[in-house]
Amino acid sequence: GQNIDQPTEMTATEGAIVQINCTYQTSGFNGLFWYQQHAGEAPTFLSYNVLDGLEEKGRFSSFLSRSKGYSYLLLKELQMKDSASYLCAALDSNYQLIWGAGTKLIIKP
Amino acid sequence: ETGVTQTPRHLVMGMTNKKSLKCEQHLGHNAMYWYKQSAKKPLELMFVYNFKEQTENNSVPSRFSPECPNSSHLFLHLHTLQPEDSALYLCASSQGREGGNEQFFGPGTRLTVL
Numbered sequence: 001g002q003n004i005d006q007p008t009e010m011t012a013t014e015g016a017i018v019q020i021n022c023t024y025q026t027s028g029f030n031g032l033f034w035y036q037q038h039a040g041e042a043p044t045f046l047s048y049n050v051l052d053g054l055e056e057k058g059r060f061s062s063f064l065s066r067s068k069g070y071s072y073l074l075l076k077e078l079q080m081k082d083s084a085s086y087l088c089a090a091l092d093s094n095y096q097l098i099w100g101a102g103t104k105l106i107i108k109p
Numbered sequence: 110e111t112g113v114t115q116t117p118r119h120l121v122m123g124m125t126n127k128k129s130l131k132c133e134q135h136l137g138h139n140a141m142y143w144y145k146q147s148a149k150k151p152l153e154l155m156f157v158y159n160f161k162e163q164t165e166n167n168s169v170p171s172r173f174s175p176e177c178p179n180s181s182h183l184f185l186h187l188h189t190l191q192p193e194d195s196a197l198y199l200c201a202s203s204q205g206r207e208g209g210n211e212q213f214f215g216p217g218t219r220l221t222v223l
Binding site for chain 2: 004008030031033041042043044045048050087089091095096097098099100101102
């Protein structure tokens with residue numbers, strides 16, 4: 001079956017760095033997405049990786065290893081507004097997104 | 110206009126009611142999606158429309174009935190729902206279904222079935 005695993009909850013300190021891991025098992029693979037969802041709001045797109053390696057976008061970076069079925073989202077210089085759920089989703093061979101349950105990130109002052 | 114809008118934002122209905130959820134996208138996208146989001150569970154894809162044609166129905170009970178009259182509008186008709194159908198219903202759109210086409214989400218309809 002198809003599956004996405006990510007931690008349920010993480011806590012970090014304002015100004016620090018946090019890494020949110022995601023492992024995936026899908027029928028075929030056409031890329032991996034990260035979305036951010038604040039409580040009571042819609043998910044918003046953060047990143048898309050289809051090739052191995054690190055993609056940097058400001059304070060956020062996303063890494064992919066296709067051979068390991070593994071990705072992570074790295075958040076630097078954490079701000080209170082980064083408190084949110086982070087959703088990992090893999091695109092399978094039918095171009096259907098398989099979603100993880102999300103990682104709730106709590107930022108403490 | 111924001112990219113993807115949904116109405117109503119909140120809905121409370123009895124199990125015998127009939128209601129409809131509406132989604133509209135102002136992005137010129139070709140694909141539209143309905144998702145169900147329950148607490149602490151992954152997003153569940155319900156229906157996909159590509160160029161107004163339904164391309165996927167992920168074993169959704171017939172009490173949920175989608176309608177896509179044009180590429181900008183998507184409806185979800187609800188009838189004889191069950192309490193376990195209470196959830197956040199999200200609409201999304203994307204330029205296409207392939208590759209790195211990100212999905213843009215609406216704010217969702219919070220549905221409570223009594």
